[in-house]
Amino acid sequence: MTSGPLNGVRVLDLTGLGPGPYCAMLLGDLGADVVRIERPGSGRFREPHKFIPHRSRRSIVIDLGRSEGVALVLRLVDGADVLIEGNRPGVMERLGLGPEVCLERNPRLIYARMTGWGQEGPRAREPGHDVNYLATVGALSRFRRAEERPLFPLNLAADLGGGGTILAFGIAAALFERGSSGEGQVIDGAMVDGVAGQLSLPLAHLAMGRLGPAGTNFNDTGSHFYEVYETVDGGHLAIGAIEPKFYAAVLAGLGLTDRADLPGQNDASGWPMMKALFAEIIAARTLAEWTEVFAGAESCVSPVLELEDALADEHLRERGTYVELDGIVQPGVAPRFSRTPGAIGRAAPATGEHTDDVLRELGCTPTEIEALRHDAIVG
Numbered sequence: 001m002t003s004g005p006l007n008g009v010r011v012l013d014l015t016g017l018g019p020g021p022y023c024a025m026l027l028g029d030l031g032a033d034v035v036r037i038e039r040p041g042s043g044r045f046r047e048p049h050k051f052i053p054h055r056s057r058r059s060i061v062i063d064l065g066r067s068e069g070v071a072l073v074l075r076l077v078d079g080a081d082v083l084i085e086g087n088r089p090g091v092m093e094r095l096g097l098g099p100e101v102c103l104e105r106n107p108r109l110i111y112a113r114m115t116g117w118g119q120e121g122p123r124a125r126e127p128g129h130d131v132n133y134l135a136t137v138g139a140l141s142r143f144r145r146a147e148e149r150p151l152f153p154l155n156l157a158a159d160l161g162g163g164g165t166i167l168a169f170g171i172a173a174a175l176f177e178r179g180s181s182g183e184g185q186v187i188d189g190a191m192v193d194g195v196a197g198q199l200s201l202p203l204a205h206l207a208m209g210r211l212g213p214a215g216t217n218f219n220d221t222g223s224h225f226y227e228v229y230e231t232v233d234g235g236h237l238a239i240g241a242i243e244p245k246f247y248a249a250v251l252a253g254l255g256l257t258d259r260a261d262l263p264g265q266n267d268a269s270g271w272p273m274m275k276a277l278f279a280e281i282i283a284a285r286t287l288a289e290w291t292e293v294f295a296g297a298e299s300c301v302s303p304v305l306e307l308e309d310a311l312a313d314e315h316l317r318e319r320g321t322y323v324e325l326d327g328i329v330q331p332g333v334a335p336r337f338s339r340t341p342g343a344i345g346r347a348a349p350a351t352g353e354h355t356d357d358v359l360r361e362l363g364c365t366p367t368e369i370e371a372l373r374h375d376a377i378v379g
Contacts, residue, residue: 004031004333004342009175012037012076013057014097015086018130018155019163019191020114021053024084026168028056029333030342032082035358037062037073038351040379052330054348060359061352061379068377070096075362077102077109082171086114089124099186109184110174114167116158118190130155133162133191139199146215146222162194218242218266224274225250225265228304235287236304239278249299253290254281352379 006027013024013036021036028034034057042061045051063069074097077083083102085092092098092113099111113119116128123136131152134140139157144150167189174185205211216222225241241247247265251257256277263270282290287303294301305313311322311329323332326347333342355378359369372378 003340004029005337005340006172006175006342007031007340009033009081010079011035011057011082011084012073012080013084014073014092015084015114018086018159019167019189020084020086022160022164023112023114023167023171025053025056026164027082027171028345030337031340031345034058035060035076035354036349037064037076039064040376042351048350049326049347050328051348052328055325055330056345057349058346058354058358059349059351060355063377063379064095064097066377067096068372068375072359072362072372072377073097074102074105076358077106080106080109081175082110082112084112084114084167084171088115088127089119103184103186107184108178108182110171110178110187111184112167112171112174112187112189114163114189114191116163116191118193119188130158130191133158133195137192137195137199139195142202142214142220144214146213148215150214157198158191158195162196162198163189163191166194166197216268222268223271224278227275227278229279229282231285231287231290232283233286233288237282237287237290238302238304240300240302242300246298246300249294249297250301253293253297253299253301254278256281355379 009027009032011024011027011032011034013020013034015021015024024034024036036054036057036059038059038061040061040063048054062072064073077097085097093100099113102111103109115124116133117123117126131140134143134152134157135150140150140152142150143153167187170187170189174187178184202211205217211217212222214220219226219242221227225239225247227239229237229239231237239250241250244265248257251259251262256262263274285293290301291303310316316322320332322329323344324330325344328347330344333344336342356369359372359378364372369378
């Protein structure tokens with residue numbers, strides 16, 4: 001039994017790894033009935049129930065290299081609201097499952113395409129991964145300290161942020177529009193486009209002549225009041241005191257309130273000296289001691305928690321930011337709705353775990369299902 005604002009929406013997930021499954025997870029967590037269509041032999045995990053991005057959906061195996069398999073998918077398309085695919089441009093068309101074919105059968109279908117480079121452009125058919133898209137749009141060059149090489153933020157910014165999250169937003173918008181027009185449409189979700197959107201603030205600073213080289217701006221390790229410092233025991237303390245009142249609280253916590261010789265907070269010429277001063281003071285105590293100093297101080301100072309420690313954080317635990325399902329700790333559902341809350345519908349399935357269930361819903365008889373298995377059309 002599903003819940004959430006997308007309850008009643010049927011989604012076909014024909015994606016691979018990365019942004020597509022994450023997008024489908026977001027939709028499934030908010031109540032959509034997501035059916036993941038896998039190809040034979042695509043079971044990549046020995047413990048599939050632990051692969052969190054595949055949660056909140058069912059799994060069916062269909063051989064898309066066989067005309068009978070394509071015909072099955074088209075029958076599923078007839079009753080679907082959304083189809084998500086993550087292949088290079090032209091692959092779905094060659095399979096006979098392109099948007100023109102699917103929308104002709106189901107004019108209300110939202111056909112969502114997830115790629116790195118987009119459906120058009122000189123690089124549209126090139127391979128790539130998160131780091132390549134970040135590099136191309138200019139984002140990766142900003143993830144570094146001055147005079148250091150760029151360091152990519154896992155695969156969070158392009159795959160999940162500019163990719164899966166933006167595509168989920170696009171799907172929700174298309175479903176809303178369909179409510180008035182009654183028509184489906186094709187969504188071209190490109191990670192380069194999504195990441196570019198996340199660069200709106202740096203681009204605004206660039207337009208105003210306020211964007212310096214990477215690692216020299218107030219929020220990219222250039223300043224002393226938006227930085228991470230090491231403690232005596234090897235821990236790290238994050239300071240994000242942009243506003244004057246929070247900065248004042250930081251100075252108080254560090255014992256610097258009475259220092260009349262210090263430069264102003266936003267005097268960039270004084271940032272290197274202030275950064276060295278902050279580092280020297282913070283390095284004299286343990287992370288636990290500094291956490292105690294700034295507890296309740298409204299200073300925008302936080303201990304940097306290892307992921308394992310974050311799972312036990314009091315605030316996150318009370319909110320249910322992380323939850324446990326079948327012994328697997330994983331993120332809870334976000335965002336939260338007051339009247340139609342989402343929920344983790346089910347743990348990540350084994351590949352093909354729900355093949356028979358989905359086929360029965362499609363109207364296949366036990367004899368037909370057995371024949372499809374015998375001929376290796378499904379698995």
